Amino acid sequence: MCQDCGCGDPQIVPVEVHERLLSNNDRVARHNREHFAAHDVLAINLMGSPGSGKTAILEAAARALVSHRRLGAVSGDLATDRDAERLRAAGIPAATITTGSACHLDAEMVHHALSGFALDSLDIFVIENVGNLVCPAIYDLGQALNIVALSVKYPVMFRNAQAVLITKIDLLPHLGGVSLQMFNDSLARVMPEPRAFPVSARTGEGIDRWLEWLETSRPRV
Amino acid sequence: MHEYSIVCSLLERVGAEARARNATAVHRLTVRIGAAAGVEPALLSKAYEHFRAGTICAGAELRVECVAERWACPVCGRTLERGGILSCEGCGMPARLMSGDEIILERIEMEVP
Numbered sequence: 203m204c205q206d207c208g209c210g211d212p213q214i215v216p217v218e219v220h221e222r223l224l225s226n227n228d229r230v231a232r233h234n235r236e237h238f239a240a241h242d243v244l245a246i247n248l249m250g251s252p253g254s255g256k257t258a259i260l261e262a263a264a265r266a267l268v269s270h271r272r273l274g275a276v277s278g279d280l281a282t283d284r285d286a287e288r289l290r291a292a293g294i295p296a297a298t299i300t301t302g303s304a305c306h307l308d309a310e311m312v313h314h315a316l317s318g319f320a321l322d323s324l325d326i327f328v329i330e331n332v333g334n335l336v337c338p339a340i341y342d343l344g345q346a347l348n349i350v351a352l353s354v355k356y357p358v359m360f361r362n363a364q365a366v367l368i369t370k371i372d373l374l375p376h377l378g379g380v381s382l383q384m385f386n387d388s389l390a391r392v393m394p395e396p397r398a399f400p401v402s403a404r405t406g407e408g409i410d411r412w413l414e415w416l417e418t419s420r421p422r423v
Numbered sequence: 424m425h426e427y428s429i430v431c432s433l434l435e436r437v438g439a440e441a442r443a444r445n446a447t448a449v450h451r452l453t454v455r456i457g458a459a460a461g462v463e464p465a466l467l468s469k470a471y472e473h474f475r476a477g478t479i480c481a482g483a484e485l486r487v488e489c490v491a492e493r494w495a496c497p498v499c500g501r502t503l504e505r506g507g508i509l510s511c512e513g514c515g516m517p518a519r520l521m522s523g524d525e526i527i528l529e530r531i532e533m534e535v536p
Binding site: 212213214215216217218219220221222223224225226227304305306308336337339340341376 | 440
């Protein structure tokens with residue numbers, strides 16, 4: 203009620219909140235993190251674009267760790283159980299978190315999925331996020347490590363291409379351990395006649411070489 | 424479009440605050456969004472327009488305050504240029520994000536009986 207004149211009008215009050223909008227998610231993430239720590243499990247949030255090879259990396263990790271570390275995983279997938287099936291075939295206890303149209307996993311989804319796992323029997327737990335390089339970045343899931351997978355996969359796309367532009371190479375000096383040799387090596391595995399032009403739209407590096415090649419590729423009359 | 428799920432969290436939170444105070448309407452919400460938070464203010468506003476219908480926020484304006492991205496050395500305090508190499512030129516330490524990752528519900532202006 204208005205306190206000033208007794209008119210009986212409702213009053214508008216400001217309520218200061220100052221709280222993170224994802225504080226519910228953060229709280230569940232903290233709970234997940236405690237859960238992982240209590241069972242001495244290293245939790246990893248594995249992110250990357252679709253087709254970046256997240257599932258394949260886990261399959262390879264399972265093979266490499268077979269005798270000394272026990273891996274478990276959940277895979278975020280829009281509709282199918284395919285990734286988790288592949289992981290189970292590789293000997294990793296795995297479940298799917300079906301996200302529907304959601305573009306990321308949140309801590310609650312992971313918490314729910316965790317109830318199906320005996321964490322005591324695991325050393326490393328991988329949360330394979332939805333293939334998306336934007337949305338998963340802002341949701342804490344309770345992981346100890348965020349890992350991003352990057353690749354030149356999509357074999358059909360590369361196989362049918364005459365040339366590949368390796369873009370944003372001005373960022374290379376900031377990416378420790380990333381080399382063009384690595385890309386060229388991967389490309390040679392999916393492209394019978396690999397032809398790659400490392401370019402930077404920002405500095406202009408490599409653009410000339412690419413354009414020169416375009417000229418030589420014009421249809422001849 | 425994770426902005427949609429952020430708006431759902433926002434409406435849930437405001438709904439809870441309004442119920443706790445027996446509010447009859449909400450007039451304005453103020454949120455602070457950092458430039459490096461991974462949330463697009465325009466998409467957030469659009470998602471809000473879409474989802475507020477039928478909630479206590481139906482008539483409430485959403486005010487989005489943007490917070491600049493600011494990096495500094497955690498040891499010597501030197502500030503770093505955004506977009507530059509994120510380690511301190513002086514002591515070589517990895518820089519720390521001092522502000523710009525906020526996704527914060529700052530204030531709710533509501534009508535109470």
